[in-house]
Amino acid sequence: MTSGVAGRYASALFDLAKEEKAVPAVASALAGLAKSISESADLKRLFSSPVFKSEDQMAAIEALSAKGGMSGLALNFVKLLCENRRLTALPGAIDAFQALVAEDKGEVVADVTSAEKLTAAQLKDLAAALKARVGKDVQLVAKTDASLLGGLTVKIGSTLIDNSLKTKLQNLKVAMKGNG
Incomplete structure (x- = not known):
């Protein structure tokens, strides 16, 4: 589950969240973001298309965080993906993170x-x-x-x-x- 770009990002986030004892908060924030993306064709397109400028994607992330209350590690994680032009890996990274959380819980x-x-x-x-x-x-x-x-x-x-x-x-x- 931790192979590929999405898996590596998710694994790094999980390790950091575990170290900071923030796994439940990060999991909840990412689940909310995944729900927002799945419910909006515009957000799907914005995050999955390399045609959009990084600045436009970052503005959307800021707006989502202000509206949905995403902050801390989860917000920094999404911003990092945006800065590195890896937002297309976001859905896979969220799935991989959730799988790591589940595995940690047995x-x-x-x-x-x-x-x-x-x-x-x-x-x-x-x-x-x-x-x-x-x-x-x-x-x-x-x-x-x-x-x-x-x-x-x-x-x-x-x-x-x-x-x-x-x-x-x-x-x-x-x-x-x-x-x-």
């Missing part, structure tokens, strides 16, 4: 993608089922992707459980072509 992170937003009860049931399967507490990172049509995919580490309608239909199509 948990595993499961990326869950569903066709529709899952309810709190569904997420609770899924977390319980995954805990029974992996033997550890599971922290869910839920996303939606309408292209799945139905069902969901779950990724824990390098294991992918694909129970989506899209994949089932593709498999059926391949099977039907093979018998024709």
Whole structure:
């Protein structure tokens, strides 16, 4: 999980946050930032496109920090990524940081993608089922992707459980072509 640019940045941030006993605050701030980015197409574009000037990206970061209360290590981390022209690595770095936090707590992170937003009860049931399967507490990172049509995919580490309608239909199509 700590390989690549995003992983190296996340690992350094985690070590620093742990040293300063600020892991929960940094994790919370980064989770809030990730939510803001996922809910705004403009922010996604601003942070993922190298076309924008560093100054424009930094101004957006300052505005987000003023609005959302992001400060301290989390803010400095995002600013550092901006200064180094590495904002495209931000989502991966946030995911890697959250995974390091979960690992430190003895948990595993499961990326869950569903066709529709899952309810709190569904997420609770899924977390319980995954805990029974992996033997550890599971922290869910839920996303939606309408292209799945139905069902969901779950990724824990390098294991992918694909129970989506899209994949089932593709498999059926391949099977039907093979018998024709």
